[in-house]
Amino acid sequence: MVATGANALLHDAPSGARLRVTGTRLSRDAHYDTAPRDARIRLVRAGAMIALRARGLYQLHASAAVDPRGIAWLFAGPSGVGKSTLAYALSRQGWQILGDDGVVLEPTAGGATLHAWREPLQVSAALTTEFPELRDREHLENLHDPRRRIPMPVSTARHAPLGAIIFPRRAEHDRLTAMPQTMALAELMLQSSQVLLADSETPRHFARLRDVIERVPSFRLEHTQKQLHEIAHTLGAVPSV
Amino acid sequence: MKYKAIAEALVATLSDGAVLLNLQTKRYYSLNETGTRIWEMVQQTADEESIVATLLNEYEVEETMARAEVRRILDELIEAQLIVPA
Numbered sequence A: 001m002v003a004t005g006a007n008a009l010l011h012d013a014p015s016g017a018r019l020r021v022t023g024t025r026l027s028r029d030a031h032y033d034t035a036p037r038d039a040r041i042r043l044v045r046a047g048a049m050i051a052l053r054a055r056g057l058y059q060l061h062a063s064a065a066v067d068p069r070g071i072a073w074l075f076a077g078p079s080g081v082g083k084s085t086l087a088y089a090l091s092r093q094g095w096q097i098l099g100d101d102g103v104v105l106e107p108t109a110g111g112a113t114l115h116a117w118r119e120p121l122q123v124s125a126a127l128t129t130e131f132p133e134l135r136d137r138e139h140l141e142n143l144h145d146p147r148r149r150i151p152m153p154v155s156t157a158r159h160a161p162l163g164a165i166i167f168p169r170r171a172e173h174d175r176l177t178a179m180p181q182t183m184a185l186a187e188l189m190l191q192s193s194q195v196l197l198a199d200s201e202t203p204r205h206f207a208r209l210r211d212v213i214e215r216v217p218s219f220r221l222e223h224t225q226k227q228l229h230e231i232a233h234t235l236g237a238v239p240s241v
Numbered sequence B: 001m002k003y004k005a006i007a008e009a010l011v012a013t014l015s016d017g018a019v020l021l022n023l024q025t026k027r028y029y030s031l032n033e034t035g036t037r038i039w040e041m042v043q044q045t046a047d048e049e050s051i052v053a054t055l056l057n058e059y060e061v062e063e064t065m066a067r068a069e070v071r072r073i074l075d076e077l078i079e080a081q082l083i084v085p086a
Helices: A037-054 A083-091 A132-140 A181-190 A193-197 A202-215 A227-236 B033-043 B048-058 B063-079
Strands: A008-012 A017-022 A025-028 A058-060 A062-066 A072-076 A096-099 A103-108 A111-116 A121-124 A149-152 A159-170 A175-178 A218-223 B003-005 B009-014 B017-022 B027-031 B083-085
Touching: A008 A037, A017 A037, A025 A037, A037 A058, A037 A193, A058 A202, A062 A083, A062 A103, A072 A083, A072 A111, A083 A096, A083 A121, A083 A149, A083 A159, A083 A227, A096 A103, A096 A111, A096 A159, A103 A202, A111 A202, A132 A149, A159 A181, A159 A202, A181 A193, A181 A202, A181 A218, A181 B009, A181 B017, A181 B027, A193 A202, A202 B009, A218 A227, B003 B033, B003 B063, B017 B033, B027 B033, B027 B063, B033 B048, B033 B063, B048 B063, B063 B083
Parallel strands: A072 A159, A159 A218
Antiparallel strands: A008 A017, A017 A025, A058 A103, A062 A072, A062 A096, A103 A111, A111 A159, A121 A149, A175 A218, B003 B083, B009 B017, B017 B027
């Protein structure tokens, strides 16, 4: 896909389909109506991210869960660090889910609000020992998914104020430590890749991510499988969130 | 020698330093507190000698070390295509 600025013409290379983004509006362009459904979904997903960005709302590659007090915890990081798994582990303890592989960040004067990005939460089929209920849904496993994930029903929330940003990393020990702000911003940018579009929205996008990092505490969570049962307790010990 | 920041550089200053985003190369860089101060002076078109003099005035550091640190950071910013000779 190619974006050519705040007003973008998105091009899905495999199908040749195009979708135009004009400000906050999406409109069909060449070959869109005849493109396969998955190509149209890819285009609309990318177009929605750009249109939201024009309204000061930023899609993040992250999961998020809302604690019993109504505070959202964001789990950001590349694929495979445990974002979805930790969110699912929290959902089993009564937390509500805002997103599995994506959420929408709205910077505010006091910090940020997280909004849901509706996609089914999926959990690796390899985790049946930790989550026995996965066995009942193994027939739903996506066979085309190299990570063998199973969609799981969870309680969801629509939006919540952001309390903290967690950057998980798999490790041989469990440790939660405060992140330096520069490191947190750099890692958050990588999960908000439209900041690299280098269009007229980019300075505002970059500045808003900075504002969020300055106002919301960030932590590195090095975790083992043990956290799948202890994560709520671990986060509960974080001061002033 | 004087340097200037490229127009396509965005900077986000934070409590422990700064993050620079080069929109030309689409790469980002982190600076510590000293690096951030040097970046600020480059933006004010200070030359290398006056940057060293300012650091000596603001930090308890030996001149040899300050000079080497300024040169190292300027070289890194040049390598990152974030600054060019003014």
